[in-house]
Amino acid sequence: MMNYPLLITDFMLRAARYFPKKEIVSIYPGGTFRYTYADWFKRVCRLGHALGSLGIKKGDRVASFALNNHRHFELYFGVPGVGAVLHTLNIRLSPENLVYIINHAEDKMIFVDEDVCFMLEPVMDKLKTVKQYVILSQTGKMPQTKLSPVVLYDDLIGQFPDQYDFPMDVDENDPCLICYTSATTGDPKGVVYSHRGLVLHSYSVVTSIGSKENDCIMLIVPMFHANAWGAPFIGPMMGMKLVLPGRQLLDMKAICGAIAEEKATFAYGVPTIWMMLHQYLEAGGEHDFSSIRLFSSGGSAMPIHLMESFEKKYGVPMIQGYGSTETSPVVSLSVPKSYMETLPAEEQLKIKATAGLPVPGLQVRIITTEGTEARMNGRDMGEICVRGPWIAGEYYKDPETSARIFKDGWFHTGDIGTMNEEGYITLVDRVKDMIKSAGEWISSIDLENTIMQHPKVMEAAVIGIPHPKWQERPCACVVPRPEHKDAITREEIIEFLQNRVAKWWLPDEVVFMEQIPKTSVGKFSKKELRKIVFPMLEVKEFDA
Numbered sequence: 121m122m123n124y125p126l127l128i129t130d131f132m133l134r135a136a137r138y139f140p141k142k143e144i145v146s147i148y149p150g151g152t153f154r155y156t157y158a159d160w161f162k163r164v165c166r167l168g169h170a171l172g173s174l175g176i177k178k179g180d181r182v183a184s185f186a187l188n189n190h191r192h193f194e195l196y197f198g199v200p201g202v203g204a205v206l207h208t209l210n211i212r213l214s215p216e217n218l219v220y221i222i223n224h225a226e227d228k229m230i231f232v233d234e235d236v237c238f239m240l241e242p243v244m245d246k247l248k249t250v251k252q253y254v255i256l257s258q259t260g261k262m263p264q265t266k267l268s269p270v271v272l273y274d275d276l277i278g279q280f281p282d283q284y285d286f287p288m289d290v291d292e293n294d295p296c297l298i299c300y301t302s303a304t305t306g307d308p309k310g311v312v313y314s315h316r317g318l319v320l321h322s323y324s325v326v327t328s329i330g331s332k333e334n335d336c337i338m339l340i341v342p343m344f345h346a347n348a349w350g351a352p353f354i355g356p357m358m359g360m361k362l363v364l365p366g367r368q369l370l371d372m373k374a375i376c377g378a379i380a381e382e383k384a385t386f387a388y389g390v391p392t393i394w395m396m397l398h399q400y401l402e403a404g405g406e407h408d409f410s411s412i413r414l415f416s417s418g419g420s421a422m423p424i425h426l427m428e429s430f431e432k433k434y435g436v437p438m439i440q441g442y443g444s445t446e447t448s449p450v451v452s453l454s455v456p457k458s459y460m461e462t463l464p465a466e467e468q469l470k471i472k473a474t475a476g477l478p479v480p481g482l483q484v485r486i487i488t489t490e491g492t493e494a495r496m497n498g499r500d501m502g503e504i505c506v507r508g509p510w511i512a513g514e515y516y517k518d519p520e521t522s523a524r525i526f527k528d529g530w531f532h533t534g535d536i537g538t539m540n541e542e543g544y545i546t547l548v549d550r551v552k553d554m555i556k557s558a559g560e561w562i563s564s565i566d567l568e569n570t571i572m573q574h575p576k577v578m579e580a581a582v583i584g585i586p587h588p589k590w591q592e593r594p595c596a597c598v599v600p601r602p603e604h605k606d607a608i609t610r611e612e613i614i615e616f617l618q619n620r621v622a623k624w625w626l627p628d629e630v631v632f633m634e635q636i637p638k639t640s641v642g643k644f645s646k647k648e649l650r651k652i653v654f655p656m657l658e659v660k661e662f663d664a
Contacts, residue, residue: 125292126319131357132197133286136161139333139359146189147365147378148258153190157356160194162282167198169280174252176228178203181298183227183250185209185236188343188364191256191273195231196343196352200296200315201286207298208344211236212640213308219246221300221308224517231256231273234263235367241266292316298516299346301445302639310516311445313347317510321448322353324481324510328453329386329414329439336361336382336411340369340389341418345641346449349388349418349441369393372400380408387412390419390642391426394438395578398426399601401434412436416453418443420643421547421565423572424473431469442475442545446531448510451484452476452545475537475545482508485530486539498540501548501561505530536563553646555584555592562594562625564646567617571596574616576604581636581644585629585659595629595657597649599636608632629657 135142140158176182182199184206186192199206207225209218218240222230229252232240237255244250244267253267254276262272292315300308325331337360339351347353355362363382368374369389375397379387389397394417401407415430418441427438443449454476456468463471478484486494486502494500507530514522525532536548548554548563555562564582571580579599584592600608610630617626637648653659 125288125290125315127288127290127292127315128197128296128318128353129201129286129288129290129315130319131322131353132161132164132201135356135359139356142359143361144190144193145361145363145378145382146258147363147368147374148189149367150258152378152381153258155190157359160190163277164194164198164201165282165284166277166280167194168202168284168286170277171198171202171204173280174229176202176204179295180204181207181225181227183207183209183222183225183230184344185211185230185240186233186256186343187211187235187366188339188348188369189233189256189258189366190364191231192233192343193352193362193364196297197356201284203287203290203294205295205298205312208347210300210302210342210344210640211239213302215243217308217640219243221310222250223248224307225298225300225310228252229254232267234259237263237265237267290315292319297347299344299445302641302643306521309445309518309521311512312516313448313510317448318347318350318353320481321350321450321510322357324479325350325450325453326354326358328450328455328479329416331358331360331386333359335385335413336363338363338365338375338379338382338384338387340365340375340387340393342369342641345419346443346445349416349443349449351388370396372397372405376400376405376407379412380410383411385411385413386416387414388416388418391417391422392638392642394422394426394430398429399578407434409434409436414439416441418449419641421475421569422473423569424469425573427473428469432465437472439472440474440476442547444533446512446525446533447506448512450479451482451506452478454544457542471544474540475547477543478545482506482511484539484545486537486545487532494539496539496541496543498538498546501536501538503551504533504535504537504545504547506533507531550646553583555582555594557584557587557592557594557624558590560624564594567594567596567621567625567627568644570617570620571598571613573620574613576600576608576612578602579636581646581649582627583646583649583653585654585657587628593628594625595631595653596627597631597633597636597653599633605632631656 135157146153226249231254234257253270295312297313415438440454443451488502494502567582587593637645
């Protein structure tokens with residue numbers, strides 16, 4: 121067989137050659153911008169010339185600090201296309217974490233959306249390696265900014281020709297993107313992605329969800345989060361229409377309008393987005409989901425009652441994906457097997473509510489505390505361990521942490537789970553969030569999902585609090601639905617749980633809150649939650 125390199129550049133060339141008329145659509149507050157893959161490719165060629173003119177060489181890190189729009193999509197291929205490494209900066213990270221990861225990655229330049237450039241200004245003097253800022257502007261005007269030296273993106277690339285000879289002798293194992301974890305503990309950790317890994321990841325995901333050329337992907341998940349779950353590569357690979365909602369991703373009316381207008385068939389987002397959309401729909405929000413064939417959720421567990429409501433009330437099937445920054449990110453997808461289509465709707469829903477079946481190309485094991493592989497019976501718990509061609513083998517410039525997390529050729533995820541006889545994974549908890557009470561384990565995730573089935577509850581997060589007799593006991597932190605914020609009690613929550621969970625799972629404490637702190641990628645931040653709740657409960661000692 122030919123020793124032919126697997127490069128994401130091939131996806132770009134394929135889209136330009138075979139799907140030049142297909143559209144890429146950016147949604148802006150002031151209107152909609154659309155162009156074709158042919159137009160996109162010409163601009164990526166100009167970007168390639170521009171990067172060379174600024175001295176960017178093979179292996180250099182070039183950062184993006186941007187939302188979901190067509191210019192960011194151009195960076196996804198233009199930067200790796202010249203042999204450099206695109207570093208997608210999470211705009212929700214704290215200033216301290218931003219400074220750390222930019223300096224740690226040694227970014228040479230940063231492409232910044234005009235809407236968020238002000239967020240970099242307070243830290244720019246601490247950025248040791250950045251020599252150039254480029255503003256991604258849809259208005260065509262330079263915003264007032266202290267960033268320097270600075271140039272408008274369209275001015276920069278506009279002076280160059282729209283043809284470029286992208287190097288095709290690149291090693292498929294060369295890095296093309298780098299992304300940092302959201303730092304739930306310690307400093308963020310860098311994960312470097314290779315061309316080969318992302319190409320194989322794309323093949324596997326397309327196979328698993330059955331994507332086709334006539335699909336239209338609405339990318340609600342941020343492009344700075346774990347490669348936007350691979351959609352920016354799958355789109356051009358298959359010649360699919362892409363819809364990028366930018367700042368509008370939190371505007372549910374705009375999202376529903378774009379789904380209807382652009383005839384979106386797929387939409388990807390985190391549970392927080394789907395909760396917001398469900399609230400909008402329940403309040404009578406206008407929508408037309410006739411084109412949608414699938415909503416996909418990931419990042420954290422989706423409450424099963426929301427999945428049921430989307431499917432039964434609004435006619436939209438929903439699946440979940442499981443993965444992490446270290447896994448590119450997809451490990452598993454909760455797509456039912458063909459012979460499961462005859463199961464009762466309730467049974468099919470339970471399958472879709474799992475973390476899913478491992479996608480082709482990966483091996484997944486559940487390793488017990490005794491170091492043995494758990495049986496596939498849906499009961500035996502252990503840590504989820506993964507290996508495969510798109511799974512990281514180390515953290516960037518962090519050998520000490522790498523030695524603890526990547527052992528014996530496996531990535532130890534830190535997630536506790538089970539696997540049933542069909543191979544579907546169910547997440548039980550994070551290792552550090554499991555609650556041990558009187559020698560028995562309590563799953564905070566299961567307890568959260570049960571509480572969120574209460575009709576008056578919008579969100580719930582569960583943490584363990586120290587107990588002098590039982591070691592730990594659960595504390596439920598509950599955000600009521602706005603219309604019920606003054607009409608919900610601790611007793612209601614406990615009574616609701618009585619016949620749904622084991623008696624010893626019932627929370628000792630129920631704390632009502634206006635909001636639950638979240639990480640930069642939308643997950644519940646148990647670390648920050650403990651900082652808030654423990655002083656309220658007068659807990660003296662805790663590990664934040």
